[in-house]
Amino acid sequence: MRKLFAIEHMRTMLMMAFVYIPLIVGVMWLGLALVVGGGDEPVDPSFHLYLGIAMVAALLITMAVLLWFMFAVLRPQRYIQDMDRLAAGEHWVHWAYDEAQWKAANTVESARVRRGFGAAQYGLVLGAVVLLIGLLVGGEDGSTFVFVGGVLIVTTCGAMVLMWLSGSATFARDARTGQVSISGLGVLRRPGGYSAFAAIGPLKSVGFVAGPSPRVVFTVVQNGRYGAVSDYQTADLLVPAGREDEARALVERFNTEVLKAS
Incomplete structure (x- = not known):
């Protein structure tokens, strides 16, 4: 467990x-x-x-x-096996972060999680509107609106808190330093736990984002209701200083061994 x-x-x-x-x-x-x-x-x-x-x-x-x-x-067993291999040193790349870099890496990861709250914000607005209508109407009819609005608000807030609490950055933010080990299947953050790249949909792209804070971004295809398809960033990993060439090689390996193979 x-x-x-x-x-x-x-x-x-x-x-x-x-x-x-x-x-x-x-x-x-x-x-x-x-x-x-x-x-x-x-x-x-x-x-x-x-x-x-x-x-x-x-x-x-x-x-x-x-x-x-x-x-x-x-099928969690495949992720458990990959996590064990990463912990044993069988990784594609391994990065160690000092205190400042680890703090920055967790900030990047937290921002990725917050970007997933976009749809939830609409749920909060809708719930607040329905709740307000119920309070204005009053009586038995109003209580039904209050009930629906309250359920919408509680479920949406609960989902946002759930996503935040279960995120890797939440578990890693109190550590002074950290490490990241990456395989073709996922990333093991120590501390922070393991994240699979394609847990919620097929991997679409892996890219290197250059700049003052270079990152490797993993994007999957997420299928929604009624055939709707959207892109979702499943990982956003800050590259430690001096490891940019290693990060570019990692992206190339994903493009040739993982994405083309699929």
């Missing part, structure tokens, strides 16, 4: 299954109980019993589906 938790997207899934989903189900349970029970019409005494049974069943089914998806679809 310790190694599973060290893998970033597995850590996200575990936190979703055991923290996020129970929180959302609990909020919906409470909200439905307040909306239905707060009306003028009398409520059947068995309502809360049936509601509780339905919510617990929904929680257990959702957790079971998530855990099945983790082990049957995402």
Whole structure:
């Protein structure tokens, strides 16, 4: 379990299954109980019993589906094996960072995570608008709007906190120095854990970004609803000073051995 938790997207899934989903189900349970029970019409005494049974069943089914998806679809064993190989020194490149460079590397990684909050911000705005409508309408109809808006806000904020807490930069920010080992499958940050490059979609490109703070950027293709496709930066690694040529060679190796092979 310790190694599973060290893998970033597995850590996200575990936190979703055991923290996020129970929180959302609990909020919906409470909200439905307040909306239905707060009306003028009398409520059947068995309502809360049936509601509780339905919510617990929904929680257990959702957790079971998530855990099945983790082990049957995402196949964490290959990432655990890659993490073990990297820890043993079988890497394509290995970079060590001093205190200033490690702080800068975590800043770059944190910025990458925040860029993923774009869609969540729209969810917050929508939730706030629906909540405001409910407060203005008032009464039984208003309570329904308040319930929907509140659920939207809680689920969106919860998702943003979940992404932030499970990110590698969150686990690595308190360390003074750090190391990064890269393979064709992922990157092991010590501290910070392991991140797979193509965990959420096929790897599309690997590029070297020159400048005062050179970086190696990994981009995947992320499939959305109704066939929508978008690019997502799955890793943004700061290159230590003096390792620029090594970073360019790494990008070339990915382009010839990984991307062309796929």
